[in-house]
Amino acid sequence: MTGSVLDSASTTSVDVLALRFRPQAQQVEIGVSPRKWAPYKGSLALPGVLLLRGERLTEAATRSLSKLSISGDVPTGQCMVFDEPSRDPRGPSLSLAMWATIPAGEDGGEDVEWHSLDDLSTLAFDHNEIVVNCRTLFASMLWRDQRFTRGLTGESFTSKQAFDLTMNLSGAMNKGNFNRLLKRQPNLEARGNVPTTEGGRPPTQWVWAQSH
Amino acid sequence: MTGSVLDSASTTSVDVLALRFRPQAQQVEIGVSPRKWAPYKGSLALPGVLLLRGERLTEAATRSLSKLSISGDVPTGQCMVFDEPSRDPRGPSLSLAMWATIPAGEDGGEDVEWHSLDDLSTLAFDHNEIVVNCRTLFASMLWRDQRFTRGLTGESFTSKQAFDLTMNLSGAMNKGNFNRLLKRQPNLEARGNVPTTEGGRPPTQWVWAQSH
DNA sequence: CAAATAGTGTCTCTAAGACACTATTCC
DNA sequence: GGAATAGTGTCTTAGAGACACTATTTG
Numbered sequence: 104m105t106g107s108v109l110d111s112a113s114t115t116s117v118d119v120l121a122l123r124f125r126p127q128a129q130q131v132e133i134g135v136s137p138r139k140w141a142p143y144k145g146s147l148a149l150p151g152v153l154l155l156r157g158e159r160l161t162e163a164a165t166r167s168l169s170k171l172s173i174s175g176d177v178p179t180g181q182c183m184v185f186d187e188p189s190r191d192p193r194g195p196s197l198s199l200a201m202w203a204t205i206p207a208g209e210d211g212g213e214d215v216e217w218h219s220l221d222d223l224s225t226l227a228f229d230h231n232e233i234v235v236n237c238r239t240l241f242a243s244m245l246w247r248d249q250r251f252t253r254g255l256t257g258e259s260f261t262s263k264q265a266f267d268l269t270m271n272l273s274g275a276m277n278k279g280n281f282n283r284l285l286k287r288q289p290n291l292e293a294r295g296n297v298p299t300t301e302g303g304r305p306p307t308q309w310v311w312a313q314s315h
Numbered sequence: 316m317t318g319s320v321l322d323s324a325s326t327t328s329v330d331v332l333a334l335r336f337r338p339q340a341q342q343v344e345i346g347v348s349p350r351k352w353a354p355y356k357g358s359l360a361l362p363g364v365l366l367l368r369g370e371r372l373t374e375a376a377t378r379s380l381s382k383l384s385i386s387g388d389v390p391t392g393q394c395m396v397f398d399e400p401s402r403d404p405r406g407p408s409l410s411l412a413m414w415a416t417i418p419a420g421e422d423g424g425e426d427v428e429w430h431s432l433d434d435l436s437t438l439a440f441d442h443n444e445i446v447v448n449c450r451t452l453f454a455s456m457l458w459r460d461q462r463f464t465r466g467l468t469g470e471s472f473t474s475k476q477a478f479d480l481t482m483n484l485s486g487a488m489n490k491g492n493f494n495r496l497l498k499r500q501p502n503l504e505a506r507g508n509v510p511t512t513e514g515g516r517p518p519t520q521w522v523w524a525q526s527h
Numbered sequence: 528c529a530a531a532t533a534g535t536g537t538c539t540c541t542a543a544g545a546c547a548c549t550a551t552t553c554c
Numbered sequence: 555g556g557a558a559t560a561g562t563g564t565c566t567t568a569g570a571g572a573c574a575c576t577a578t579t580t581g
Contacts, residue, residue, distance in 0.1 A: 105570060112327055115409065140347050156325050157400040157407035183393055184411060188369040195369035197327065199396060262560070277544060288543085296551090296560090303559025304551035474533070489571055494534060499569085508533090508578090515532025517579035528560070528581100542569085549562070554555105 110208035113188075113195040117163035118230070119235055121183065123205040124255045125219065129253065129267040131153045131241075132206065132217035133234065134171045135226060142192045143227030147216060149234075154199065156251060164201040172212030178254040179203045190229040200233050202241065204254025220271070242273040245285060253311055261297055262306040280306070290314055316520040325400075325407040328341055330363035330374035330442070332381060332394065335417040335429065336467045342478040343453075343467065344429035345446065346383045346417065347438060355439030359428060361446075366411065375415040384424030390417045390466040391506050394449045412445050414453065416466025432483070454485040459495060463521055473509055473518040494519075500527055 129196035150170040154163050164179045165200050169218040182200035190196065210217070216226065220238055223231060244251045246269070257266060265285060285291060292314040296305045333346035347359040362382040366375050376391045383387045394412035400406065422429070429434065432450055435443060456463045458481070467480060477497060497503060502524040508517045 112324065112366060112383070115324055115327055154409075158325070159400070160396060160398045173526060181395055182397065184372060186372045188371070197366075266560095272554085275544090278559095279546070279561075279563095280542095280544060283542090302553050302557075304561075306560060471553060476532095487571085489573085490532095491534075491536095491573070492569095492571060494570085514530075514580050516534075530579100530581085532579075533577075536574085539572080540570085540575105543565100543567080545566080547563085548564105550560075552557105552559080554556100554557080 113186075113197050114191075115154045115197045115199065116151045116195075117154050117160055117167055118149045118166040118198045118200050118233060119164050119179075120149060120200060120202045120234060121168060121173070121205050122202060122220075122241070122255060123207055123209065124264070124268050124271075125207060125217070125303070126260075126264045126267065128219070129223070130219045130271045131268065132219055134211055134215055134217055134222070135217050135230075138227055146227040147297045148225060149216075149230045150229035151198070160199060160201060162298070163199075164203055167201075167235075168203060173205060173209055173251055176203060176232065177203050177310075178250045180248070180251065182233075182240055185229060185233055185236075187229060198229075198233065200237055200239065204251060206254075207257055234264040238270065238272075245269060245272050246288065256311075259294070259308060261308055264306075265309065285309060326354065326367045326403075326405075327411065329365045329366050329372055329379055330361045330375050330410045330412050330445060331379040331414060332361060332414045332446060332452070333380060333385065333417050334399045334414060334432075334467060335419055335421065336476070336480050337419055338472075338476045338479065340431070341427075341485045342431045342433070343430055343480065345435070346385070346423055346427055346429055348370075348383055348424070348427050350439055358439040359430075359436060360439035363410070363451075368486075372411060372413060375411075376415055378416060379413075380417075383427045385417060385421055389417055390462045391416050392460070392463065393509045394452055395447075397441060397445055397448075399441060402508050410445065411502045412449055414449065414463065415429070416463060418466075418470055429505055450484075457481060457484050460499065468523075471506070471520060475518045477521065484517075497521060 109241055121133055124131050135149060138148050139146050150167040152163055152166045154206050161179050179201050182202055185198040185200060188195040223234060225231065256265060262282060262285065266278060290309050292312060294308045294310045297308050298305065316469060334343055338345050347361060349357050350360050362379040364375055364378045373391050391413050394414055397410040397412060400407040421479055434444060437443065470478060478490060480492050504521045504522050504524060506520045509520050510517065
């Protein structure tokens with residue numbers, strides 16, 4: 104039975120939306136790399152792998168990230184399933200979209216490009232649609248899903264960085280009210296100010312509590 | 316290539332949480348039926364099917380519902396993916412959990428049992444875990460996801476029914492405040508009172524706007 | 528009338544948002 | 555001081571929740 108059943112299934116891939124926040128650019132970036140094989144050879148695409156028998160989604164996401172030459176244990180989570188049958192010209196395939204947060208400074212391999220979520224070029228398959236659909240999810244997860252948020256901010260960050268992150272991902276946010284949002288966050292503590300800045304009052308430094 | 320790749324994939328099933336609200340019992344019920352084959356032959360289980368090549372999730376959910384002898388086009392949506400490799404004794408398999416809202420009065424086939432979400436007996440596979448995990452989702456979707464809510468309430472309903480539904484799915488809810496929640500709902504209109512009741516002031520009748 | 532159920536009036540608390548004002552830095 | 559950036563005070567609105575009170579029905 105197993106053989107015939109498997110033959111009738113769609114292929115199942117895990118595609119990863121690898122996100123990082125780059126304070127210098129004041130934007131959230133997503134990691135993409137050119138495909139090495141047809142279809143869409145040479146086109147930029149989200150890193151993805153075929154889900155292996157018995158493999159956990161998180162494991163597959165980690166394998167996907169190795170396509171960007173990113174290794175190590177990064178926070179990941181489910182986004183949603185994309186099931187449009189013609190999304191892959193090779194035939195019907197499912198995409199299980201996962202998010203992953205990449206530490207700032209992890210640039211990945213030579214051919215990895217980090218694009219702003221606002222200004223994404225044309226990607227292979229339905230990957231643009233995947234990004235657009237998941238982006239609203241990300242906006243609602245920020246400051247609500249702590250693993251996700253902490254993954255983007257890193258263990259410590261300044262008010263300014265947090266503000267830029269929030270503006271970029273969620274859009275409208277009043278600067279005057281933003282500190283109140285940070286103060287309400289559980290597991291987050293203010294730790295004095297940042298000494299080194301150029302021009303203007305230095306921002307508060309925030310540190311996530313140990314727990315994790 | 317296709318053959319070898321498919322052989323290495325987990326099987327993928329779509330399991331449906333078929334929900335209906337039964338005003339008489341003042342509770343949300345989930346449809347389960349005894350399995351006809353091993354494993355777990357005879358055990359109650361969520362209706363599920365193997366996802367066919369090229370099949371949409373919604374189509375698979377509809378096929379699953381036919382296991383409960385429920386046909387017709389009902390609202391469905393994604394819940395989440397369950398990927399624990401040992402969730403099926405036959406071998407690694409993914410479960411794509413979907414919700415479906417069944418019109419009140421649709422009882423399905425002879426062997427279908429409708430269990431309260433509060434008092435669910437032991438189900439096959441990891442189906443209890445699936446229900447528990449998805450239930451928090453349902454609580455947050457009620458009165459926020461209109462397709463979901465409308466599927467549970469039906470096209471028209473009374474304040475009392477809506478209150479019972481909300482209490483059962485989301486827990487705490489103050490009766491005094493509940494009408495305000497209904498008044499805030501977009502696409503929902505009050506349409507006078509229900510004439511026939513026994514004992515007590517008759518509740519308001521609410522009707523969803525045509526749009527759908 | 529009493530009992531039962533439905534619905535309103537208020538008050539509190541919290542989050543979100545607007546917006547003027549104050550605070551701290553560098554030049 | 556002036557420019558630049560960070561942060562507070564305060565007011566408004568909306569939703570959630572508590573809770574007493576009023577309203578409408580049946581018997």
